Amino acid sequence: MAGHTRSSGRPNQWLRNLNAKIASVPMILTAVVIFLGGTIWTVVYSFTNSKLLPRLSFVGLDQYERLWDAPRWLVSVQNLAIYGVFSLIFSLVIGFVLAALMDQKIRFENTFRTIMLYPFALSFIVTGLVWQWLLNPEFGIQSVVRSLGWETFTFDPLYNADIVIYGILIAALWQGTGLVMCLMLAGLRGIDEDIWKAARVDGIPMWKTYIFVVIPMMRGVFVTTLVIIASGIVKVYDLVVAQTSGGPGIASEVPAKYVYDYMFQAQNLGQGFAASTMMLITVAIIIVPWAYLEFGGGRKRV
Secondary structure, three states: OHHHHHHHHHHHHHHOOHHHHHHHHHHHHHHHHHHHHHHHHHHHHOOEOOOOOOOOOEOOOHHHHHHHHOHHHHHHHHHHHHHHHHHHHHHHHHHHHHHHHHOOOOOOHHHHHHHHHHHHHOOHHHHHHHHHHHOOOOOOHHHHHHHOOOOOOOOOHHHOOOOHHHHHHHHHHHHHHHHHHHHHHHHHHOOOHHHHHHHHHOOOOHHHHHHHHHHHHOHHHHHHHHHHHHHHHHOOOHHHHHHOOOOOOOOOOOHHHHHHHHHHOOOOHHHHHHHHHHHHHHHHHHHHHHHHHHHOOOOOOO
């Protein structure tokens, strides 16, 4: 009888939260069919000789060999590495410092927080166009400074092939640092007030409290912020197109622009798919360790 009761109760487990399960079906189908299916399709066709239209004419690793022999791709990878390293470092440092200052219960905090977060509400195209104007030597920052008397002042990163990627970095930091600040501020507000009191009683300097106590306690916030920043770095495209269109020459090329140009302008789908697959691998390298730390061996099992 008891066995009958347990067996008759099993279907009820499947019927629990039925409305929520039904509502999640479209998202599950979207993830499986579109995202996963599209990813597999892209990887498969990266091994083909597809041109204007996809076709199953396999050429092995030829597309990848051509990709890594292309100077334009190598320049784009180098730019992404420079942009990525400096973007990660400066975003985290500036964002955390601003959050620490904001956490001091300053007056008009809401106003300052809104001002700092406002650039993130703008599209990358708008940000790129604004900073293209600001960095224009004829009527931007350089022109304003020279009009004040410094005739030899030079600041035209978007027109110098050696430092153009840093001009793009300036615009990216201006737009994204506010979001990092808000994430860090949320983490700081989650720190128990007793920890600060204990540090003051023990005579620990504030900077040591931040470095050796607070930051280790904010590990989850830092990991999540790193993933958000890194995913944005890999797919950077809009800023480059709006500010330089990849110039001067190919000096500011990035992988996402390489993929777009080969797939929709050069009509070489196979090469574009190969570059997309390399970007996918980069994203996986970022996401997999984060998922492992958050949901796998990084957590102590009870």
